[in-house]
Amino acid sequence: EAMQWAGAAAALGPDPFADDAAEASPVPESCTATPPPWTGAVLDEARRGVHLIHLAHMDMDLERWGDPAGRR
Numbered sequence: 001e002a003m004q005w006a007g008a009a010a011a012l013g014p015d016p017f018a019d020d021a022a023e024a025s026p027v028p029e030s031c032t033a034t035p036p037p038w039t040g041a042v043l044d045e046a047r048r049g050v051h052l053i054h055l056a057h058m059d060m061d062l063e064r065w066g067d068p069a070g071r072r
């Protein structure tokens with residue numbers, strides 16, 4: 001369930017790991033320190049976090065790992 005949730009949440013915004021994405025900047029606080037809506041560096045960090053949650057739960061998704069776009 002976590003993988004589906006994270007994948008759906010990640011699809012709502014731009015890919016923070018895309019080649020043309022801005023470089024990560026320092027974040028002065030945790031994404032959970034303030035309630036949404038977030039902006040700026042905190043929103044960017046939350047987007048990176050949801051992609052990492054998705055990645056952590058993809059370990060058994062062999063079909064996705066076989067796809068070059070999925071490995072990226």
